Amino acid sequence: RLLEVDRADFGVLFAEVDCFVVHGGLGTTVEALRRGKPTCVTGPLLLDQRFWGGVCCKAGVGPEPVHIDDFHERCVAFVDGALDPNDPFEWQANAKEQFWGDEGQDGVWRSVEHFAAMLPVLEHYTVRVDVFSAASLKGLRSVANVVRGLTDIKVVVWLGNRREATELGQYVKDHVNFVGADPLEFPYRGEEELLVVVEDHGNYIFRGAEIGRAQLKLDSALLECRPHRKEVELTRSGQRVGSACLQYQLIDLKASASDADGASPTSQARARHQA
Numbered sequence: 001r002l003l004e005v006d007r008a009d010f011g012v013l014f015a016e017v018d019c020f021v022v023h024g025g026l027g028t029t030v031e032a033l034r035r036g037k038p039t040c041v042t043g044p045l046l047l048d049q050r051f052w053g054g055v056c057c058k059a060g061v062g063p064e065p066v067h068i069d070d071f072h073e074r075c076v077a078f079v080d081g082a083l084d085p086n087d088p089f090e091w092q093a094n095a096k097e098q099f100w101g102d103e104g105q106d107g108v109w110r111s112v113e114h115f116a117a118m119l120p121v122l123e124h125y126t127v128r129v130d131v132f133s134a135a136s137l138k139g140l141r142s143v144a145n146v147v148r149g150l151t152d153i154k155v156v157v158w159l160g161n162r163r164e165a166t167e168l169g170q171y172v173k174d175h176v177n178f179v180g181a182d183p184l185e186f187p188y189r190g191e192e193e194l195l196v197v198v199e200d201h202g203n204y205i206f207r208g209a210e211i212g213r214a215q216l217k218l219d220s221a222l223l224e225c226r227p228h229r230k231e232v233e234l235t236r237s238g239q240r241v242g243s244a245c246l247q248y249q250l251i252d253l254k255a256s257a258s259d260a261d262g263a264s265p266t267s268q269a270r271a272r273h274q275a
Contacts, residue, residue, distance in 0.1 A: 019082035021075070024049030024065065033061065033100040038082035038091035040074075041065040060094035124254040125188035130247045131155045131166050131178045134198050137211050137234075137242035140171070151202030153211075155244060158195035159186040168201055188250060193217045196244055198234055212241035218248070225250050 020032035023043040041053030053065020164184035169176040212234030
């Protein structure tokens with residue numbers, strides 16, 4: 001008989017199971033191993049699935065991981081060996097002898113503690129973005145203005161779910177200059193990339209139409225609190241439609257406030273990061 005359910009509590013269900021066939025995910029595999037029963041991993045064997053299948057095999061609690069396309073050839077043999085009282089492959093004995101920890105040792109609480117400890121530190125940081133220019137833009141909707149050689153452009157920057165935008169800039173002779181404009185500032189929450197979107201605001205009907213966008217991965221040396229100037233390639237539907245030049249920098253607000261005491265923002269940020 002086959003019972004198919006949408007959800008099941010592993011702690012309740014697995015206690016009633018004599019052997020396991022799992023897809024090799026961390027959660028299901030560890031829960032199966034904790035029950036001290038033979039375990040076999042099958043599926044597409046992607047990412048960590050192959051790894052956990054290897055763990056079960058090396059621990060002697062089951063066979064080598066097998067791809068789902070071939071599992072029909074080994075399924076019966078596995079179940080027979082896993083349930084045979086003579087334990088021909090010693091899967092049952094090995095599974096009973098090993099200890100894979102319990103819920104209190106999962107590390108979840110420690111991870112939460114570390115994350116909670118980071119939050120006050122992150123509150124000290126702001127990401128400052130200076131947009132300098134956009135150039136060689138294609139697909140502008142404001143045809144009349146393009147004919148005259150100018151149109152209005154806005155650059156929108158996203159950091160996580162927070163959005164900031166430049167004032168309108170005039171696109172003249174294939175270029176729009178934002179130098180001298182107020183910087184865009186975002187509270188930093190550990191994000192790893194910026195999204196840059198250039199919009200056409202020169203046409204009343206299509207005002208705010210997207211010209212192109214770019215994903216910008218933040219430099220790994222972000223916590224050094226120094227400027228990072230980048231030129232990004234704007235694309236739309238996989239096609240290049242222009243470029244934008246900008247600079248981003250992590251600002252340590254707490255260090256800046258105490259900079260008069262002699263410690264630089266860079267050194268304080270690095271010290272906290274190392275701690």
